Amino acid sequence: MGTRMSAAERREMTITAAMAEFARGGYEGTSTASIAERVGVSQPYLFRLFPTKRALFLAAAERCFEEIEDAMREAAGGLYGRDAMAAMAEIYRRILREDPTLLQFQLQIYAAAVQDEEIARLGHRRWAGLWCAVRDLSGEDAAEVTRFMSIGLLVNVLTAFGVPHTSGPDLPCSLEKWAYGVDGGDPGEGT
Template identity: 65%
Template sequence: MSPRMSAGERREMAIEAAVAAFARGGYEGTSTGVIAERIGVSQPYMFRLFPSKRALFLAAVDRCFDEVGAAMREGAGGLYGPAAIEAMAAAYRRLLGERPEFLQLQLTIYATAIADEELRAIGHERWRQLWRLVAELSGASPAEVLRFISVGMFVNVLTAFDIPYTPGTDKLAPSVHEWAMRGGEPGSP
């Protein structure tokens, strides 16, 4: 018999399950019952862990932003300047490769925020924190931080559409240009 889990452990499992569920189904298309079933609890117990579906969704949103920030910190790992920027970009690409649900959830967050004032406010603060984190870790100028974040958003699009690209400051644009000029199929180099 396995040991009983604490409410904190179940809460953690619920957030992880919510990330995956909301990433796939969006906010409106995901039920707390599906998430509860995934972690092996009843729906009433789920509501003891999180008072509402919205609270669970916002916990998943926080987890997504937290994981992106953690990837940036880990990537920079004491580097500074352009080396930190390249390392953070590589760490972000790894995150998307290892946990594609984080990209799916980001896209869900952006789409949901269009009609959700509270989520937009959360997004304002979390993007402010991300901007500051990149600037502090790298020492990059505002223009360099903008480029880094813009390229990251572009990588989100490339990843979502399975467009092949070669990462790196001097390789990304030529690789995407080559793909676009060839009229490549999804996922083809």
């Protein structure tokens, strides 16, 4: 006879399932029925764990940011300065390669935030926390942290569009080659 899961364990499974479902369909296009089915629970049980679809989306969005911040903290470890930044950048690139759901869900959070004040407030708070974590972990100044975060967003877009690129200081050169179709790259429209 199998062991019965606690409500806390079901809650964790539900957040994970919600991240995957919302990543695919966005807030508006995802049904709570599809999330309940993925978890293997009834919809009424799902609503005992999370009273509304919005509450579940917000919990999943919190988890998305937590996972990114936790990965940054782990990657930086005992490193500091440029070494910490390089380690955090590498772990983020690895996450994007190995877990496309995280990128897809981030993009859905940003899209939902445009029209939803509560989601925008969550994003505002969590982005501030992520920015501060990168600064605290690396000890770099505001300009360098801003550059780091900006490149992270650029890498999100490049990954979403399947744009070939290198990492680190060679990124601008690889994008220029791609944009102009040099070295067999796929030239951008209208160039």
